[in-house]
Amino acid sequence: MEAPARSPGRRVLGPLAARLSNLLGGPEEAPQIPDNVADVRTESLTVAEDAAMHERWQSMLKGRKPSECSDAELRRLVDDGAPLKHRLDLWVLCAYAAVNPAVGYCQGMSFIAAVPLLLAFSEADALAALRYVVEQVCPGYHGASLEGYFCDLGVLDALTSQLLPEVHAELVGLDIPFDIVYFPRALSDSRAACADARDVPTDAAQRFLALARSGISADIDAVLQCTRRFIPLVLGDLGEVDASGRATFLDRLRAQFRDQGAAAADGPSASTALAADGPAKDVAFEPPAVVARVTLDDGREGLLRMGAADVPRAAVQRFLAAYALDEACARPLTEWLTRAEANAEQYPVRIAGKLPEIRRAFGHRRS
Amino acid sequence: MASEKEKDQYDYLFKFIIIGDAGAGKSCLLHQFIENRYKKGSSHTIGVEFGSKIIHVGGRNIKLQIWDTAGQERYRSVTRSYYRGAAGALIVYDITNRDSYNHLVNWLQDARTLARADTSIITVGNKCDMKDKRAVTFLEASRCAQENDILFLETSALTGEGVEDVFIKVARVILNKIEDGLIDPNTMVSGTHTGSQRIGSDSGGEAMSSKTCSC
Numbered sequence: 001m002e003a004p005a006r007s008p009g010r011r012v013l014g015p016l017a018a019r020l021s022n023l024l025g026g027p028e029e030a031p032q033i034p035d036n037v038a039d040v041r042t043e044s045l046t047v048a049e050d051a052a053m054h055e056r057w058q059s060m061l062k063g064r065k066p067s068e069c070s071d072a073e074l075r076r077l078v079d080d081g082a083p084l085k086h087r088l089d090l091w092v093l094c095a096y097a098a099v100n101p102a103v104g105y106c107q108g109m110s111f112i113a114a115v116p117l118l119l120a121f122s123e124a125d126a127l128a129a130l131r132y133v134v135e136q137v138c139p140g141y142h143g144a145s146l147e148g149y150f151c152d153l154g155v156l157d158a159l160t161s162q163l164l165p166e167v168h169a170e171l172v173g174l175d176i177p178f179d180i181v182y183f184p185r186a187l188s189d190s191r192a193a194c195a196d197a198r199d200v201p202t203d204a205a206q207r208f209l210a211l212a213r214s215g216i217s218a219d220i221d222a223v224l225q226c227t228r229r230f231i232p233l234v235l236g237d238l239g240e241v242d243a244s245g246r247a248t249f250l251d252r253l254r255a256q257f258r259d260q261g262a263a264a265a266d267g268p269s270a271s272t273a274l275a276a277d278g279p280a281k282d283v284a285f286e287p288p289a290v291v292a293r294v295t296l297d298d299g300r301e302g303l304l305r306m307g308a309a310d311v312p313r314a315a316v317q318r319f320l321a322a323y324a325l326d327e328a329c330a331r332p333l334t335e336w337l338t339r340a341e342a343n344a345e346q347y348p349v350r351i352a353g354k355l356p357e358i359r360r361a362f363g364h365r366r367s
Numbered sequence: 368m369a370s371e372k373e374k375d376q377y378d379y380l381f382k383f384i385i386i387g388d389a390g391a392g393k394s395c396l397l398h399q400f401i402e403n404r405y406k407k408g409s410s411h412t413i414g415v416e417f418g419s420k421i422i423h424v425g426g427r428n429i430k431l432q433i434w435d436t437a438g439q440e441r442y443r444s445v446t447r448s449y450y451r452g453a454a455g456a457l458i459v460y461d462i463t464n465r466d467s468y469n470h471l472v473n474w475l476q477d478a479r480t481l482a483r484a485d486t487s488i489i490t491v492g493n494k495c496d497m498k499d500k501r502a503v504t505f506l507e508a509s510r511c512a513q514e515n516d517i518l519f520l521e522t523s524a525l526t527g528e529g530v531e532d533v534f535i536k537v538a539r540v541i542l543n544k545i546e547d548g549l550i551d552p553n554t555m556v557s558g559t560h561t562g563s564q565r566i567g568s569d570s571g572g573e574a575m576s577s578k579t580c581s582c
Contacts, residue, residue: 106439106441107389107411107412107413107437107438107439107442108411108413110410110411111410111413143441144440144441145441145444146441146442146444146445149445150444
């Protein structure tokens, strides 16, 4: 498809263009920003101009899709410029679907791709920006099964349950799917930026830059920032943390939830699964947070294991199911595990106890 | 004129979900219902958006909490978790798009398996203002609804035709189920809740209060 004819328009702010260029430019696909940005001829339009352009297209299309028009008609349309909607649809989103058919088009992409266009970048730059965000910042978020999204959702859910248990418990108690909380921060940030862009472009640019820079992991980073001391405890060995103290940890957690993300397409959401069963109960979590040996009433010895990204309640539920124990044991065991972890100085925590004594010690406590 | 506090009072809270193929007009339908006007230049929904409105049905003030879902196939794995506990489900198709109608059975199956067995379901043929492009007849869709034991109405989110009727019709059916003892409004899982405070006297028209938020 030929590039659309360019018409004179707004100029890109120099520093903004440079920042966006630096941010979005991968080694192979740096957006073409001239040295002298004052010379840039762009197609940035005001809302009124865009509306007028849209009306012109509508009157010429007469209810048809652009793909139903003849080449000559299309040429006449394009030569005088295209409204934002069609620039997005025809030259950015369709182009992306052609470039990466495995991902294709996903609802929400337009909110990402519209921002560079609104900021007066070309369609090629908008496509590069979209590729960067979709493939580098949020890998797997927009594919057919949204596996990257579910993976990070699982990670964030587990982190929240571990680090902000009150918040997590409240969400579970209210029966709120965790992704409803997560969605606005993840995919919709770009939408909010887009919505604001028409009114406050610089603000939109900042928000877009923030999204592109830290991406979806901003949420996770925020949790980690508040709980930095938790990282070495989970990892057990600080030496395994990379220079930033982040990648190894996240990679490990993401690996644990990758399978669960894929499975989410066939069952309840990752958050629901976590709330009910704890994270991926068949997955052996490394390293464990708590390993508890419990002597049961009949003298058998049971192994109660809670993973690093697990929660006490879920671990206990699995334990009860595995050893066919009464639900009445749930609260004392959960309290016991919680207390042990709270008093831990290093992970994994190794404890042992007899079920009758645990019941006596923790049975009367309020959960 | 009722105060803001009074406006927020209601007898029951019903959770509704709006499902259907992408581009059927789900968000516009919701917007028309909440705001009483057409949402021009509506964009694709990501995940879920919400709207709420208090309507007056059968002498009761009923707050509808409406979950508007993304229709694209790949979002189904996300939106499936939103069905749980819905007392009412609106399955929207586009009368000018045969495919969106053909997929109705899939959406119906999702609603029945993921919401609850006795969820009150209505199928909504939207864009009925586009008569010259109609690809699904009223009779055909009506018969399909009868066969599947669900309600049916045609609407135009553009003109507002039939939009309020859809929500009121479903709310009335649910209210009847409550009054017949088929649904316990006090159970969270039923998708219906009783309001915290009852208004002393019924006042106002059908629509008393509304607000939207997006997520």
